[in-house]
Amino acid sequence: MTGIMEPINVQFTGLKEFATIRSKVRQFLQTALPNNYFLVEVALNEAVNNAIIHGNKQEEGIVKLTVRKTKRKLIIRVKNEGEGFNANHLLEQEKDSVENCFDRRLYDESGRGLPIMDAAFDCMVYNLKGTEVMFMKEQP
Amino acid sequence: MVPEIQILNGVVHVKLTGSIYVETASIMREKLLHQLDKGCKDFVIDFEHVDYIDSSGLGVLISIQKRSLQSGGDIVIKNLKGNVKELFELTRLVKVFKIV
Numbered sequence A: 001m002t003g004i005m006e007p008i009n010v011q012f013t014g015l016k017e018f019a020t021i022r023s024k025v026r027q028f029l030q031t032a033l034p035n036n037y038f039l040v041e042v043a044l045n046e047a048v049n050n051a052i053i054h055g056n057k058q059e060e061g062i063v064k065l066t067v068r069k070t071k072r073k074l075i076i077r078v079k080n081e082g083e084g085f086n087a088n089h090l091l092e093q094e095k096d097s098v099e100n101c102f103d104r105r106l107y108d109e110s111g112r113g114l115p116i117m118d119a120a121f122d123c124m125v126y127n128l129k130g131t132e133v134m135f136m137k138e139q140p
Numbered sequence B: 001m002v003p004e005i006q007i008l009n010g011v012v013h014v015k016l017t018g019s020i021y022v023e024t025a026s027i028m029r030e031k032l033l034h035q036l037d038k039g040c041k042d043f044v045i046d047f048e049h050v051d052y053i054d055s056s057g058l059g060v061l062i063s064i065q066k067r068s069l070q071s072g073g074d075i076v077i078k079n080l081k082g083n084v085k086e087l088f089e090l091t092r093l094v095k096v097f098k099i100v
Helices: A015-017 A023-034 A036-056 A087-096 A113-120 B023-035 B055-070 B083-092
Strands: A008-011 A063-069 A073-079 A121-128 A132-138 B004-008 B011-020 B042-053 B075-079
Touching: A008 A015, A008 A023, A008 B055, A015 A036, A015 B023, A023 A063, A036 A073, A036 A113, A036 A121, A036 A132, A036 B042, A036 B055, A036 B083, A063 B083, A087 A113, A087 A121, A113 A132, A113 B083, B004 B083, B011 B023, B011 B075, B023 B055, B042 B055, B042 B083, B055 B075
Parallel strands: B011 B042, B042 B075
Antiparallel strands: A008 A063, A063 A073, A073 A132, A121 A132, B004 B011
């Protein structure tokens, strides 16, 4: 990872508004993680899509995104204004299962977002309500 | 990104370009469902110039494949490479699609 960078701290409503920010987010991740930004970018977009589509139910709720890099860590937070869900419990269930999480949903049309997010980061945790997720990736 | 579509000998050839985000995945779904509704059942999807896809695009491919298999057809994915190919491998979708 490169040195400390000016963080991204934005809020938006809906996919159209987020689309105007995506290239800035991509650039940040490419600079922060030049050799392995892709899966992190995918995971970040998964979290934002979930926040807009499932969290705020596509309505005018605000999504807040922060992307911050310290010397040794990349930290991302995505927060929505929705009702929340039992996120940490679902994540625990995924980890407890013997079957590979992607094999389990091989022919499903949805449901890959959470396991992709989990695969991309060293640490992923939701707040109790399930309206905010924090990801962390450490410098090796 | 609007998919380029050509029909050759009854096979729908789809050329995708750039980044397939959730909104472009919706466009892709609409275009491919239209071909299925017209009676087409075989698709070849070219990923040569795709630099990004996420679960929304992957979900569209699964849904189109289900419909085409029901009609006796299938999807072939070609020129998968780099980060996009790695995502297919991570999500085990290399087991689901014919990849050439």
